Amino acid sequence: xxxxxxxxxxxxxxxxxxxxxxxxxxxxxxxxxxxxxxxxxxxxxxxxxxxxxxxxxxxxxxxxxxxxxxxxxxxxxxxxxxxxxxxxxxxxxxxxxxxxxxxxxxxxxxxxxxxxxxxxxxxxxxxxxxxxxxxxxxxxxxxxxxxxxxxxxxxxxxxxxxxxxxxxxxxxxxxxxxxxxxxxxxxxxxxxxxxxxxxxxxxxxxxxxxxxxxxxxxxxxxxxxxxxxxxxxxxxxxxxxxxxxxxxxxxxxxxxxxxxxxxxxxxxxxxxxxxxxxxxxxxxxxxxxxxxxxxxxxxxxxxxxxxxxxxxxxxxxxxxxxxxxxxxxxxxxxxxxxxxxxxxxxxxxxxxxxxxxxxxxxxxxxxxxxxxxxxxxxxxxxxxxxxxxxxxxxxxxxxxxxxxxxxxxxxxxxxxxxxxxxxxxxxxxxxxxxxxxxxxxxxxxxxxxxxxxxxxxxxxxxxxxxxxxxxxxxx
Amino acid sequence: xxxxxxxxxxxxxxxxxxxxxxxxxxxxxxxxxxxxxxxxxxxxxxxxxxxxxxxxxxxxxxxxxxxxxxxxxxxxxxxxxxxxxxxxxxxxxxxxxxxxxxxxxxxxxxxxxxxxxxxxxxxxxxxxxxxxxxxxxxxxxxxxxxxxxxxxxxxxxxxxxxxxxxxxxxxxxxxxxxxxxxxxxxxxxxxxxxxxxxxxxxxxxxxxxxxxxxxxxxxxxxxxxxxxxxxxxxxxxxxxxxxxxxxxxxxxxxxxxxxxxxxxxxxxxxxxxxxxxxxxxxxxxxxxxxxxxxxxxxxxxxxxxxxxxxxxxxxxxxxxxxxxxxxxxxxxxxxxxxxxxxxxxxxxxxxxxxxxxxxxxxxxxxxxxxxxxxxxxxxxxxxxxxxxxxxxxxxxxxxxxxxxxxxxxxxxxxxxxxxxxxxxxxxxxxxxxxxxxxxxxxxxxxxxxxxxxxxxxxxxxxxxxxxxxxxxxxx
Numbered sequence: 001x002x003x004x005x006x007x008x009x010x011x012x013x014x015x016x017x018x019x020x021x022x023x024x025x026x027x028x029x030x031x032x033x034x035x036x037x038x039x040x041x042x043x044x045x046x047x048x049x050x051x052x053x054x055x056x057x058x059x060x061x062x063x064x065x066x067x068x069x070x071x072x073x074x075x076x077x078x079x080x081x082x083x084x085x086x087x088x089x090x091x092x093x094x095x096x097x098x099x100x101x102x103x104x105x106x107x108x109x110x111x112x113x114x115x116x117x118x119x120x121x122x123x124x125x126x127x128x129x130x131x132x133x134x135x136x137x138x139x140x141x142x143x144x145x146x147x148x149x150x151x152x153x154x155x156x157x158x159x160x161x162x163x164x165x166x167x168x169x170x171x172x173x174x175x176x177x178x179x180x181x182x183x184x185x186x187x188x189x190x191x192x193x194x195x196x197x198x199x200x201x202x203x204x205x206x207x208x209x210x211x212x213x214x215x216x217x218x219x220x221x222x223x224x225x226x227x228x229x230x231x232x233x234x235x236x237x238x239x240x241x242x243x244x245x246x247x248x249x250x251x252x253x254x255x256x257x258x259x260x261x262x263x264x265x266x267x268x269x270x271x272x273x274x275x276x277x278x279x280x281x282x283x284x285x286x287x288x289x290x291x292x293x294x295x296x297x298x299x300x301x302x303x304x305x306x307x308x309x310x311x312x313x314x315x316x317x318x319x320x321x322x323x324x325x326x327x328x329x330x331x332x333x334x335x336x337x338x339x340x341x342x343x344x345x346x347x348x349x350x351x352x353x354x355x356x357x358x359x360x361x362x363x364x365x366x367x368x369x370x371x372x373x374x375x376x377x378x379x380x381x382x383x384x385x386x387x388x389x390x391x392x393x394x395x396x397x398x399x400x401x402x403x404x405x406x407x408x409x410x411x412x413x414x415x416x417x418x419x420x421x422x423x424x425x426x427x428x429x430x431x432x433x434x435x436x437x438x439x440x441x442x443x444x445x446x447x448x449x450x451x452x453x454x455x456x457x458x459x460x461x462x463x464x465x466x467x468x469x470x471x472x473x474x475x
Numbered sequence: 476x477x478x479x480x481x482x483x484x485x486x487x488x489x490x491x492x493x494x495x496x497x498x499x500x501x502x503x504x505x506x507x508x509x510x511x512x513x514x515x516x517x518x519x520x521x522x523x524x525x526x527x528x529x530x531x532x533x534x535x536x537x538x539x540x541x542x543x544x545x546x547x548x549x550x551x552x553x554x555x556x557x558x559x560x561x562x563x564x565x566x567x568x569x570x571x572x573x574x575x576x577x578x579x580x581x582x583x584x585x586x587x588x589x590x591x592x593x594x595x596x597x598x599x600x601x602x603x604x605x606x607x608x609x610x611x612x613x614x615x616x617x618x619x620x621x622x623x624x625x626x627x628x629x630x631x632x633x634x635x636x637x638x639x640x641x642x643x644x645x646x647x648x649x650x651x652x653x654x655x656x657x658x659x660x661x662x663x664x665x666x667x668x669x670x671x672x673x674x675x676x677x678x679x680x681x682x683x684x685x686x687x688x689x690x691x692x693x694x695x696x697x698x699x700x701x702x703x704x705x706x707x708x709x710x711x712x713x714x715x716x717x718x719x720x721x722x723x724x725x726x727x728x729x730x731x732x733x734x735x736x737x738x739x740x741x742x743x744x745x746x747x748x749x750x751x752x753x754x755x756x757x758x759x760x761x762x763x764x765x766x767x768x769x770x771x772x773x774x775x776x777x778x779x780x781x782x783x784x785x786x787x788x789x790x791x792x793x794x795x796x797x798x799x800x801x802x803x804x805x806x807x808x809x810x811x812x813x814x815x816x817x818x819x820x821x822x823x824x825x826x827x828x829x830x831x832x833x834x835x836x837x838x839x840x841x842x843x844x845x846x847x848x849x850x851x852x853x854x855x856x857x858x859x860x861x862x863x864x865x866x867x868x869x870x871x872x873x874x875x876x877x878x879x880x881x882x883x884x885x886x887x888x889x890x891x892x893x894x895x896x897x898x899x900x901x902x903x904x905x906x907x908x909x910x911x912x913x914x915x916x917x918x919x920x921x922x923x924x925x926x927x928x929x930x931x932x933x934x935x936x937x938x939x940x941x942x943x944x945x946x947x948x949x950x
Contacts, residue, residue: 007733007762007764007790007792007793008792008793008794008795009640009702009735009764009792009793009794009795009801010642010794010795010796011639011640011642011794011796011797011801011804012638012639012640012641012642013642013796014642015638015639015804015807015808016794016796016797016799016804018807018811020807020810020811045586047581047585047586048584048585049581049582049584049585050581050585050586055582055583055584057545060542060543060545061543061545063542063543064538064539064540064542064543064546065539067535067538067539067542068535068536068538068539070532070535070536071539071546074561074562077561078561081561086549086552086553086556087549106522106524106525106780107524107530107780108530108780108781109523109524109530109777109778109779109780109781110522110523110524110525110779110780111520111522111525111772111779111780112780152627152782152812152815152816153812153813155811155812155813156812163487163490163664164486164487164490165484165486165487166487167485167486167487167488167489181811182811185811186811189638189811227484258482260484287482289482289484297586302584303584304584304585304586304813305581305582305583305584305585305586305587305814305816305817306583306584306816306817306818307627307813307814307815307816307817315482317482317483317484318482318483318484319483319484319485319486319491320483320484320485321485321486321488321491322486322491324491326484326486329486329490329491332490332493332495333490335495336493336495336630336656336657336660336661336664337627337628337630337631338628338630338779338782339780339782340627340782341627341780341781341782341816341818341819342780342781342782343542343781343816343818344816
C-alpha cells in the first residue's frame with residue numbers, strides 16, 4: 001500500500017484530467033492583462049451584466065423588498081406621504097413582494113424544502129404548460145411540480161442527473177461536439193464515458209439520425225452502455241438553434257435505443273428570429289425520460305451571479321436496483337446540499353411569472369426585454385458581418401443563445417485556434433475561447449465569442465480584429 | 476453487456492446507499508402532519524429563521540440596497556427630505572452598500588471569479604487573523620486570500636475537498652461518530668471509505684489519541700489509505716465544544732501519520748460560555764494541511780437560505796500525480812460551477828466585517844447578537860434541565876452549536892431511538908432526529924434536538940415531552 005504523506009498527496013485523477021476552457025488559460029491571460037491596466041473585452045463567457053447589461057428593474061426591486069421586509073412597510077408609508085419629487089414604488093411591486101414573502105413562509109433566510117418552495121415549482125409548471133401550449137382539452141402533458149427541482153444555476157441540475165446515471169466506467173453519455181465543457185468535465189469527474197456525436201456544421205449544426213447511430217454503434221462496440229443523449233438547444237458554443245426536424249430525430253433515436261434525453265434549454269429565450277420549441281412539447285405523451293434545464297443566467301435577464309435554475313423531469317425511469325423511485329433518489333441527493341439559494345429561487349419565480357398584461361410593470365418589462373434582445377441580435381449580426389470581411393472565416397447556424405462559433409479555414413500552417421485566440425487577445429484585448437476548448441471535428445479550427453460587448457466597444461474593436469485576422473492568416 | 480432501457484435504469488448505487496437523516500423519514504412524517512394541520516415543532520435541523528429568529532437588521536438592509544442600486548440614490552434623497560415620522564437609513568449603511576457595489580465591479584448579477592471576489596476573500600483573511608490573534612510581531616501565520624474559496628454554504632466546500640482526496644475505493648476519511656451526515660453521504664457518493672473514530676461521550680465528547688490510533692490501525696490493516704481526519708467543532712450532532720487538549724491531540728495525530736485535517740468550524744460563533752479556538756491557530760506554523768470551513772448559516776446570523784460560506788486552505792499539499800498545484804486544481808473544480816451565489820458572498824463579507832466600533836450600526840449589531848446568543852443558550856439550558864426530569868436521559872458536552880444530543884439509557888426492550896423519535900413526534904409534534912441517523916456507538920441510543928423553538932413554545936411542549944418520555948420508557 002502506498003504510504004500517504006500530508007505534505008504530498010495524489011489527487012483524484014478525474015479532476016486532474018477534466019478541462020474547463022471557458023475559465024481556462026486564455027481567460028487567465030486576459031485577467032493578467034487587465035491587472036496590468038490593458039484593455040480587455042471579456043467575450044469568453046456568457047456573463048451579460050459584466051458587460052454592462054442592466055438587470056430587469058422590477059426583478060431587483062422585488063429582491064430588494066423581500067430581503068428587507070421593513071422596506072415594504074416603509075414604501076407603503078412613502079406612497080401615502082406624496083413628498084414632492086419622490087418617485088414611489090408601484091403598488092403592484094409591493095404586492096408581489098408581499099405575496100412572495102407570504103409564500104416563502106419563513107422568509108429568505110431559512111432553508112427551504114430540498115427541491116425548492118412549492119409555490120415556485122408550481123409557477124414553473126404553469127410556465128412550462130403555457131410555453132408548450134398545454135391546456136385542458138388541447139392536449140399535451142402538464143408539468144408536475146413534484147418533478148421540478150430548483151438548483152444553484154443549471155449546472156447543479158446537470159450534475160444531479162449525471163451523478164444518478166453514471167455508476168461506473170461502463171456508463172456513457174452522448175454529447176454533441178462541440179459542447180459546453182460542463183458536460184465533458186462532469187462526465188470525466190464521475191469516471192463515465194463521453195460519447196461524442198457530431199452535428200453537421202454546414203447544415204447549420206443540425207442533426208441527422210445517421211450521425212447519432214454511428215456514435216452509438218461505435219460506443220456500444222467498445223462495451224459502453226449509453227444511458228442518455230445531451231442536446232443543447234439553442235447551442236453552446238455554436239449558438240445555433242436546432243430545426244424541429246433535428247429535434248424529432250433525437251427523440252426517435254432516443255426512443256428506439258432506450259436512451260434518456262438531457263435537454264439543456266437555458267437559452268430558450270435567446271432566439272432572435274423565431275420561436276422556441278421545447279423537447280417536452282415534442283415528446284408529448286411519448287414515455288421517453290426527459291431531463292430539461294433552465295436558468296436565470298441567460299435570456300434577457302442575465303442574472304448569472306444569483307445562481308438560479310431548475311431541472312424538470314418527465315417520464316422518470318423506474319429504478320431497477322432500488323425500491324426507491326428515481327424522483328425520491330433525486331430528492332435525497334438534493335437534500336445533501338439542503339436547498340438551493342433562496343434569491344435564485346425568487347428570481348426563478350419572477351422569470352416564470354410575468355406581471356399581469358397591461359399593468360405598468362408589464363409594460364416596463366416588455367420594453368426592457370425587447371430592447372435587450374434587439375441589442376443582442378444586432379450585436380450578433382454586426383459581429384457576423386465583420387466575419388465576412390475576415391478571410392476564410394465561416395459562421396454557420398441560425399443565431400441563438402449568446403454566441404457565435406465561426407470556423408477558421410485559413411490558419412497558417414502549424415498554427416492552432418489556441419494560438420489564434422491568444423494572439424487575438426494580446427493584440428486587440430478581445431478574449432474568446434478557442435474551439436478546441438469545446439471539442440471540434442479534428443482538423444477544424446473555431447472560436448467562440450459571446451456577443452455581449454456594448455455597441456461602442458464593438459465599433460472600436462471589430463476593425464482591429466479584421467485587420468489582425470487578415471494579417472494573421474496571411475503570415 | 477446489460478441492455479439499457481430508458482423506461483428502467485440502474486442508478487449509481489452510491490446514491491442509493493447514502494443516507495441523510497436530517498431530511499429523512501422522521502422529518503418527512505413531520506411534513507405530512509403539518510399538511511394535516513397538526514402542530515409540528517421542527518427541531519430536526521439547524522434552521523434558526525424557520526423558527527422565528529430574526530435576521531440581523533443591517534445585513535438585510537445592505538442586501539436590499541445592493542440588489543436595487545436605485546434605492547441607494549433614493550435613500551440619500553430621503554435623508555435630505557426629512558419627512559416627519561419617516562425613519563431614514565444610517566449614512567453608514569448607505570456607504571457600506573456603495574462600497575460593496577464598487578468592489579463587486581459588475582454588480583450582483585454577474586458571475587464573479589470562481590473562488591469569489593477578491594475583496595471578500597481579503598476580508599475573510601483579515602477576519603481569520605483577528606480571530607486567531609495573528610498580528611505583525613506577535614507571531615501566527617496570516618491567512619492567504621488566494622487560498623480561500625467562497626462556496627454555496629459550507630457543504631460545497633466539504634464536497635470540493637473530499638472529491639479531491641478520494642480517488643477510489645482505497646481512500647479513507649476519518650470521521651467522528653456521531654457525525655453530520657453530509658460526511659458519510661459525500662464519502663459514500665464518492666466511493667471512498669468512511670473510517671469511524673469515537674469521541675468519548677462521558678468525557679464530554681472529547682478525544683484521546685488512543686481512540687484515533689485504534690481507528691487508523693483498523694483501517695490500515697484493511698488496506699485503506701487514510702487521507703484526512705474530519706473534526707467538527709463545536710460538534711454536530713453532539714453540540715459539544717472540544718477542549719484544547721483534544722484539538723492538540725488531533726493535530727499531533729495528523730502530523731504523526733501524515734493526514735490532512737478537515738476542520739468543520741461552522742458553529743464557531745455558537746459557544747455560549749467561553750471562546751473559540753480554531754485549528755488554524757493551534758496549528759500555527761506546523762506544515763499540516765488544513766481545510767477549514769465556515770458558513771453564514773449558523774452563528775447568530777442564521778442565514779441558511781442564502782447559502783454562503785467559505786473554505787480556507789492552509790499548507791496545501793504538493794500533488795504527486797500532476798504538475799498543477801492543489802490550489803490550481805481546486806480553482807478548476809470551482810470553475811465548473813462558475814462561482815457561488817453573489818448574495819451568499821456579500822453576507823459572508825458582512826459576517827467577517829463588523830461595523831466600526833462605537834457606530835450606531837455597531838451598537839445595533841451588538842444588541843442583536845447578544846440577545847440572539849443569550850436566548851439560544853437559555854433555551855439550551857432549559858431543554859437540558861427538562862432532560863434531568865426524564866428517566867435515563869443523560870446529556871454530555873460543553874454546550875455549543877445549536878444542538879443537544881442526549882443519550883437514552885432506558886428505552887424499553889425492542890425499541891430503537893427511531894421508534895422513540897417517531898412516537899415523540901406523533902404525540903407531541905416535536906421533530907428530532909434519532910441518533911442512528913448520525914451514527915453512534917452500537918448499543919447506545921440518542922436523539923438530536925436543535926434548541927431553536929421560541930421560549931413560549933418550549934414552555935408549552937417540554938412538560939408534554941417529559942410526560943411522554945417517562946411513560947414511554949416505562950411501558
